[in-house]
Amino acid sequence: MAILADIQQKARDSLAAAAAAALPDVPLPGVGVQRPREEAHGDLASNLAMAMAASARRPPRQVAEAIVAQLPAAAEAAGLPLHRAEVAGPGFINLFLRPGWLLPVLAEVTAAQGAYARSEAGGGRRVLVEFVSANPTGPLNVVNCRAAAFGDALVRCLNAAGWRAESEYYVNDAGGQFRRLGESLRARAIELRGGELALPEGGYPGEYLIPLAEAFLAAHPVDAPVQAYARFAVERILAQQKESLARFGVVFDHFTHESAIRADGGPERVVAALAAAGHTFERDGAVWLRSTAFGDNDDRVLVKRDGEFTYRVPDIAYHAGKLGRGYDVLIDVLGQDHHGDVASVRAGLAGLGLPVERLEVLLNQLVRLVRGGETVRMSKRGGNFISMDEFLDEVGTDAARFFFLMRTIDTHMDFDIDLATRQASENPVYYVQYAHARICSLLRQAAEAGLVAPPPAALAPDALRHPAEAALMLAMAELPEEVRAAAESRAPHRMTTYARVLAERFHNFYVQCRVIGEAAPVAASRLLLADAARATLAETLGLLGVSAPERM
RNA sequence: GCGCCCGUAGCUCAGCGGACAGAGCAAGUGCCUUCUAAGCACUCGGUCGGUGGUUCAAGUCCACCCGGGCGCACCA
Structure with a gap:
């Protein structure tokens, strides 16, 4: 314990x-x-x-x-x-x-071998965290990047805290928007062949479709069906999204496609079951869900007059399917512009008699990029917005992750690009990483000097009595509980706060307590402390998905 | 109008019902012939949007109000 x-x-x-x-x-x-x-x-x-x-x-x-x-x-x-x-x-x-009560923490960190943060608080409960789930109609953007940083760190914290967490990405590759994507790509193909660019109503004007159209034409005739265009676009765009995410250090456990849910007949079963349970009615030629009976503001259409499902039917089927996969908890990290959809999905699940209380929805708020004190405009209209890739080119993975995770997910944030890219002390991510690099340097030099850390059991009971030493050990002792709390409250940003405190305590210790050159027992015990601090810091950064450099 | 989120230092934000509200940035001052100065020490800066309520105890919980963001489709 x-x-x-x-x-x-x-x-x-x-x-x-x-x-x-x-x-x-x-x-x-x-x-x-x-x-x-x-x-x-x-x-x-x-x-x-x-x-x-x-x-x-x-x-x-x-x-x-x-x-x-x-x-x-x-x-x-x-x-x-x-x-x-x-x-x-x-x-x-x-x-x-009594002084010395914290000394056992050194033995724990050393024995844990990189798993010191781990606890069994989650009791092995299974949880599925869905995040990003961007429409496969274009490159990922900065808000998706925030969601990726959050969701990935949350999964890491949950797993460290004894949950069994998996990540999931829902691919919206069906329905009207999918069709319009295909039409947009076909319009680009026709344009490449010398025709007029005729984008459909509500289509995708972004120029990223031009190279895709070229690739498509290399293998398909220009008069291929829209379905083929759409399929092609989704596959390519999804592959690009996965690349952006991989570069960011985020790899999903599961991808679920809406097309698969439709092909499996999920939507039909949802509507039939809801109708059988008496939760639907017909009006104006459409089939409605009586969602007001489950706390929604309005009743919602399930099947449109033209016979097509609204997007929320596959959504309900998808969530029903996730529950059916045996998770104790489902966490959805949604863009806050989708919060209006939550009530109807909940209503649908409740209408199906499913344990809707297992679904937790977290809303990812907007990100405003600030550079030189000015807001960077991110208009999605016209298809020009800052993509996740462009953003990472400028800011880098470590700073992006750390900065996103300094804030709670449900607060609108200003992302100060200048601060995040500054390689100086005022930049918190470097502050923390520097502490790690500093310890590594210390350990290297100690090794050269022939200094060896003793096994924790060999420490004298009165070792490490300096206030800076005690403060550092105390911070280390708090890690498992901090991770538990971060997992429990779905708040991985707590770990950035923790990381800064831990780094601060180390810097403090470093300045006040010398290691190399001190008398043998003092030097040895401090070396052990420094090494344990390094392990704790590395593990903390690992939970955030931020690298722990050995040199800077 | 209804719903969700947010109002904490000049700016960006932390803050699990507890004792004098914190950090970074910004402004100012010290500290490198010794293990990385990407560091350390210090100064300045707050009626926690407002009003009521619950509590031994409220920035934290509840209600209402004010201000900001977003959403309210037989689009996704």
Whole structure:
């Protein structure tokens, strides 16, 4: 068990036992133990006394004093290395632990061999995270890039926290937009053959279709059916999207095609089942889902007057299929412009009697690029927008990932290209990577000097007592819990915050505590600490999908 | 009009119901003959949009209001 979780459990046990001894007649509430922000408030703090004050009919501080009086014996019994306890503020019980209580973290990091962040908090629950799922009608853009950074890091965090997470990309390769893509490509082909460019209504004017049209004509006649054009375009564009993603370090476990869902008859079964359950009605020649019965604002059309399904029928079939694949949780990361679709998909699933509560929807908010203090216009009209590839050419994978993951997914963000590309200390991604490179350099030089890190078990109990050393170990001790929280709350951005704190603690240690040249036991124990910090930092960056360079 | 998201330092953003609200940037000041100065130390900067409510305790939860973004198709 991770050292911090272990200590916190022992603290809860101690407090509970002390409270039971001090106030045997008062029912015991859940014991809260937290890490206080202020160092002066001890290593751990509990609100137990304040929670018990009301039922004890005594002031919180009095309750706290009574508990504290019983605490030494209780701590002894629970194996908590308690130094002293004090009552503070409105009735907090602050616990100060014996110096050295953090030393076991070094053994843990060393023994974990790169899997120190790992916990079993997720209990092996299966979760499918769907993200990006951009329409295969053009190159990926900056918002897709944000979704990719988020979804991929979330999957990594979930897996580290003991979930069984997989990634999925839904390919919208059917329906009206698919047809218009084919028509657009055919229009480009006709143009290449000297004809007028006649793009369809709602078609795709982007110039990226021109080389695709050339490629198409190399193998097909210009009068090929629209379906062939569309199929060809989707395959090529999807391949390009996969390339962009691979370059970004994102490889999906699953691709599901809408065309496959249609070919399998999913939409027909959805409509039939919803009708059989009495959740549909006919109006104006269309078949409607009575989605207002499931909390939607309006009823929605399932089958149009012309007999075609609306996009939401395959959507419902797709989500029903995902549930049928046995996941405990489905996470959809959607562009916020699609949030209006969520209610009808939920309604459809509920109408089918499926466990709709397993579906969690996260909305990916917009990204505004800022360069030189000015907003970079990203108009999708006319087909000119900044593609993910162009963006990565300029910013680079590491900075892009780190910057996207510094923000929560549900906040609109300004992406400062100048800051992200600056190779200097004010750039947070370099700040963190630099810490890693600095440690590696230190380790290299230590090796040259013949300095060897001792096995953790060989550390003296009074080793690493410097405040900077303790602060660094404490940060390291927090990693497993931080990853658990990031996974649980679907908030991988917590890991960038954590990475910055960890890097800061190392830089601090580095400046204050020399390694090479110190007396043998000090140098050796610091070398061990530095190496463990390196491993922790590397693992953290790994969860973010950011590289951990050995030299900079 | 309805729905979703967001209003925290000059700017961009963190902040799990807890004790004096944080970081980076920007502005200013120190520190390199010693393991990477892509670093460290310090100064400046806030009625957490507003009003009520719940709570021993609210930036955090609830309601309403104001401001900004986005969406409200028999398009996807």
